[in-house]
Amino acid sequence: MNYSIRADYNKKSIVVYQAFREQIAVPALREQKFVNPFSFQRMTWIKPSFLWLMARSNWSQKKGQEYILAVRISLEGWEKALKKGVLTTPQPSIYGSYDNWQEHFSQAQVHIQWDPERNIYGKKSDLRSIQVGISRFLSPEYVNEWVYSIEDYSSLARKIYGFLQKGYVDKAKKLLPKEKPYPLCKKQHRKLIPKN
Template sequence: MNSNEIRAVYDSRSITVYQAYSKAIALPAIQHNRFVPPFSMYRMTWIKPSFLWLMERSNWGRKSGQEMILAIRMTRQGWEEALSQAVLTAYDPSVYRSYDEWATQFEQARVHVQWDPERSLRGKSLPINSIQVGLSRFIIEQYVHEWTVEIRDATPLVRKISTLLQEGKEAKAKALLPGERVYPLLQPLARRIGMRSEHIL
């Protein structure tokens, strides 16, 4: 079974997550250092701390509506607050006492957590699962107004790494990747989100 690990760029106060958006949403967010309309507060938004997972998902910012990659630095307090309210998107018997218990919690969840295979530089699935976190409309305002510290345009970096890969310069591309490491969690929180890793405090 794959281990479930949160791999991220983080420091003592913040963690960086990534989102891919159209220019219509991304450019005002960068300008205001905050999500503003046409960003919607009324639909679920997914944040991912794994850079390469999002590169695979957005095809290095080439998919329609995902042309710009944002690096959002948010407070660790906010990140862990979101995880403390999370319910897995799939039933896991090691986390929930019964399928019905999970289904009831899932219907009422303010935050969703999903684990998907981490990716290599070339997009190959790895035997480690990375986290993506879905913030519902009931918690997005906290993300936007309280937890977000900085919104940075990571698109130039994405383009540079992608170009190096296309040119076969894999070592140079790898050297530019964000320096992610495993994010540690306390046991109760790790268990809630089905985290399986030796990095549990």
């Protein structure tokens, strides 16, 4: 099984995707930050894979996920999240005992989960894609310090989906955000990548 972070990033920032209902998305777009009714008391999940979120939100058509937001955050913040991350499943190769993992997990400010990556048709692949859960203890920092900009990708998602529905796969693929492998240092790799 292959584990890989693919993302739209540069030397200073990285794009992560989130899907929200209108009541949260519209104020966030207007203010260029998450504001009420965005909840700081819940885990907020960020995903650098556009296609994974498209499968999850059914191309922005699922109830409560009609708005696809491309959130550009600082690379420093992203790296901090990875550094603080604890996997959502116990991995003996990383944590040793179950009890040791449970202790780390219960205190974690960030949860890391690997899910099957999706292709443009929504089918699962052998590649595992990362999800990063920002806990309520770190949410204020995510919102107030990491976020550079918030863009509405909802129309883009629906346009790509429309091309797919008509069988224009090549046109659909050309509109996908450009993602490339994101490198992990050796320490991050040992901490975040389960051994098969």
